[in-house]
Amino acid sequence: MEGECRAPQARSSGLPAGGGGGESPGVDGPLPGSSGSSALLQAEVLDLDEDEDDLEVFSKDASLMDMNSFSPVMPTSPLSMINQVKFEDEPDLKDLFITVDEPESHVTTIETFITYRIITKTSRGEFDSSEFEVRRRYQDFLWLKERLEEAHPTLIIPPLPEKFIVKGMVERFNDDFIETRRKALHKFLNRIADHPTLTFNEDFKVFLTAQAWELSSHKKQGPGLLSRMGQTVRAVALSMRGVKSRPEEFMEMNNFIEIFSQKINLIDKISQRICKEEREYFDEMKEYGPIHILWSASEEDLADTLKGVASCIDRCCKATEKRMSGLSEALLPVVHEYVLYSEMLMGVMKRRDQIQSELDSKVEALTSKKADTDLLTEEIGKLEDKVECANNALKADWERWKQNMQNDIKSAFTDMAEENIHSYEQCLATWESFLTSQTDLHLEEASEDKS
Template sequence: DTSLTEVNSFSPSVPISPSSMINQYKFEDGPELRDLFITVDDPESHITAIETFITYRVVTKTTRGEFDSSEYEVRRRYQDFLWLKSKLEEAHPTLIIPPLPEKFIMKGMVERFSDEFIETRRKALHKFLNRIADHPTLTFNDDFKIFLTAQAWELSSHKKQGPGLLSRMGQTVRAVASSVRGTVKNRPEMFTEMNNYMETFSQKINLLDKIAHRIYKEERDYCNEMKEYGPIHTLWSASEEAIGDSLKGLAGCIDRCCRATERRMAGLSEHLLPMLHEYILYSEILVGVLKRRDQIQGELDSKVDALANKKTEKDLFSEEIGKLEDKVERANNALKADWDRWKQNMQWDMRSTFTNVAENNLHYYEE
């Protein structure tokens, strides 16, 4: 069922307690089955004559036999994460690669290189690597292993071994040619449904993001106003002996409300807003994955058309078509499996995050 209604619907049998709701939904792969643990921490600022940048410590612990050691510690900067993402997309064009945070901050919420910006990015990079580690295919990618284990100079050397300029240009030309051809002729209905689903999902997740940011702004403005009213009532109490105690009590109440609102805002900025933004990025990634699948299908369609118009070289075309049919089948199977996995994780994230917001709201109004 590809309906979006299931994302925020609960069975009538779900217990009332928000904590109980969260406990109902678990990933298939529990922590006890994991053999690769990654932590991104310890951001460090570097200032050179040319640029200023941040590196993060990446600590990996594993029991896998293909690793030479059980623990690694390396430092990586943002452009290293970008390189890894591009290599994963190159190796697995129809798998759903987790999103990275953007290079520059969105919506002007915090300044670049501020403590808040660096911590927000650190969390996103940590999630990016752990989503790859939990993926049944991406986790065994050779470039991912090198990213986790190679020292800086080794990684730099490995990057230089990538495809040359002419190879990259050829890939770009094929992608453009495929897009010019327009809609593929023989797209399976399943992938048309995926495209329609993502169009609706993108609209809804962007709307949710706008609403969440509006709520956050209103809460922030409300909190700033309360911070002004508390001291005013304290000063007022000094000049009104008859109602001084009442004014002091009111000032204390305003102060408690302000602290409760700040905790509520922290819950929004640490959980809800990052989750919604991550799935906005996911929606863009999925649109790209579906386009790449269509490009592979388009290559096959064009060869079939060419074969129908050719009287010579039929054997050569038949061999190419056979290879393309295999390529299309592999691409389709990879996307089908990843699509189901992505939807399951997305539904878990939505349920757990919105349940967390509801629980925080309950605590807020109780306070």
């Protein structure tokens, strides 16, 4: 919670040495991010990655920091603190550029997995170099997400693409699936880098820069399985009490999340179905043109007309394929990313309720004087600060998330509309040109008959 109370409002205005933009050619546009994965369907799923104890990384110009520095609190060096201060007239310039690229397959006697190259360029003083290069696998991203949730329980952590895919929809480590996941992982890291608080998280820095270290040692620092199970049961009980004492503003927030989740899930399913039906239509239309060419060989009087129809169909196929590409690469990933966001938001609300419930239970104990009064008073004071920090962090991040969501959704649907208009205009112009040529041909033939 300390990190949330000390949330920085902006980053320094420097630019990374040797770097211009943060994304290389071919890197994804708007997506969670997304992930435009087919895993949203209700079907049997296939596990792509197995849990492992080690974190394979390779680094350039980086040295491993002291393991004691793995703290969820904000950076405390003088230059780091300067980065957290934002002056009203200071432009919000980017000082951390991250690119995820070059997926690479690794085959061992035990498993097969994919790693992705992560290049980081920065001008921040707390980094000991201006450029880093590491390789990470999906499980490493999952570890980072979990550490961010532990350190910032009421901040909205960007979602990761699912670990599972629908059986029969995508082959294991299919090129299209790997590329979709790469784009989603790229968006995940850049969402964190652009966040005013998460970007300064120490585990995020280690993820981007560490040369070689084992994840198992850090797992041992957390609670064991039985302890986690006990905490989960207690968290559920506390969160149920937290719902009863949830302030009205958070009740409204929760209602919004429930409605948003229902709508975005429905849009996601319909969009996936439309995409599938359009693909089937496209595959059939591709067979339609060659049939007219074959037909023209046996119809001498209709040969030119039939060949003209085949040419129009071919051009319409190309326009349709481009439109479908825009749908699957632009709209679907954005919509599905916010499906994952809706699930993330529900988890954030539960964690907020749990913190609130801890305070309520102590106040109740003090009222009934079931424990040492002085000790309870001290604990209540600390919990009140914790609740205030949690609430303020969530409210600030909520407004930021809503603005980003509205911009992303609006942009995705606007781009889709423009792409549809352009595609249909191309098809319309193609058929109008064909009709004009046929009309002119008919008039010429009529003129010849009269003469």
